[in-house]
Amino acid sequence: MRKLKDIRPLEFREDFLFVINQLKLPHELQWVKLSNLEDYEKAIKDMVVRGAPLIGIVGAYGFYQGIKEGIPAQEAYQRLKNTRPTAVNLFWALDRMLNFYLKYKEDSDILRKLLKEAQRIELEDYHANRMIGGYGEVLIPDNSNILTHCNTGALATAGWGTALGIIRSAWENGKDITVYVDETRPYLQGSRLTAWELLEEGIPHYIITDSSAGFLMSKGVINVVVVGADRITVNGDVANKIGTYSLSVLAKYHNIPFYVAAPTSTFDLSLENGKDIPIEERKEEEVKNCHCCPVAPKESKALNYSFDITPAENITAIITEKGIIDRPNREKILKFFGRK
Numbered sequence: 001m002r003k004l005k006d007i008r009p010l011e012f013r014e015d016f017l018f019v020i021n022q023l024k025l026p027h028e029l030q031w032v033k034l035s036n037l038e039d040y041e042k043a044i045k046d047m048v049v050r051g052a053p054l055i056g057i058v059g060a061y062g063f064y065q066g067i068k069e070g071i072p073a074q075e076a077y078q079r080l081k082n083t084r085p086t087a088v089n090l091f092w093a094l095d096r097m098l099n100f101y102l103k104y105k106e107d108s109d110i111l112r113k114l115l116k117e118a119q120r121i122e123l124e125d126y127h128a129n130r131m132i133g134g135y136g137e138v139l140i141p142d143n144s145n146i147l148t149h150c151n152t153g154a155l156a157t158a159g160w161g162t163a164l165g166i167i168r169s170a171w172e173n174g175k176d177i178t179v180y181v182d183e184t185r186p187y188l189q190g191s192r193l194t195a196w197e198l199l200e201e202g203i204p205h206y207i208i209t210d211s212s213a214g215f216l217m218s219k220g221v222i223n224v225v226v227v228g229a230d231r232i233t234v235n236g237d238v239a240n241k242i243g244t245y246s247l248s249v250l251a252k253y254h255n256i257p258f259y260v261a262a263p264t265s266t267f268d269l270s271l272e273n274g275k276d277i278p279i280e281e282r283k284e285e286e287v288k289n290c291h292c293c294p295v296a297p298k299e300s301k302a303l304n305y306s307f308d309i310t311p312a313e314n315i316t317a318i319i320t321e322k323g324i325i326d327r328p329n330r331e332k333i334l335k336f337f338g339r340k
Ligand SMILES: CSC[C@H]1O[C@H](OP(=O)(O)O)[C@H](O)[C@@H]1O
Pocket: 050, 051, 052, 053, 149, 150, 151, 152, 153, 156, 157, 162, 163, 189, 227, 228, 229, 230, 240, 241, 242, 306
């Protein structure tokens, strides 16, 4: 068993939440204090914190902060909800906090109770990731070359990670693996964040440009693809970082297993299929600049869809903390959740 570090992207102390500023990585490990509800809104919107499970957890602490400041519950809930539209984990966590608040609002220790609930959400996510890692690593053969997209690691969650959590677990269990990390334009979650995490853990990896995936697959280099998810609909369609759909098509063409890793809080059973998922569009400046450096004519227009939809038919399996859904479809997902 290899020993791994325990990277955590958030810490609650002295009655405030501190988070790693993910805009500064990999060059600087800067912690920022979220002092009021506005700080929370900005941190999620500007992607100081990002990753579907993490924005849910930060949203939960944000709700606690809002109530602590005397902001009406509905207002705090709505302001946090308006920060990012695609990852359902944020709405899942906020719904849970609001319902909890409505149940206990008359209690004299409501603030303490709300804080405990946010901490529970954080802890549950960490344990879910360890379970996902356990289920998923079994699917990773020894000596694998794994392709992953975006950042789904400790930084995107309460710790350990989802897709990157599976990679961590495979490494922890002594498997020899090499990870091929899509740089993931434009925010560069892959080259900045995933590569940083892999380096911290000593896991062998190469950063590749997003457009290299097909070539590497055609050469037979990649034998498995593992990605995360921001929202999964009842038929098994998956919204994830832009570029995931292309990877799934390439994997299918090259007959390479394509796994999606996500906690059950990423499922949105109110939506029939991926077409119904709202896709975040971010500023064109993110595409026209590579961080501070302009890389396009000022006058050109740019499109910046942050997510795309991978159809269920391209997915080999979805790995959750409660088990694996093989070749996902409506019937299997409803059965998995004990629904008709
Ligand atoms: C386990 S995180 C899932 C997901 O979140 C990321 O999005 P973003 O960096 O925009 O917050 C990405 O799609 C990851 O796969």
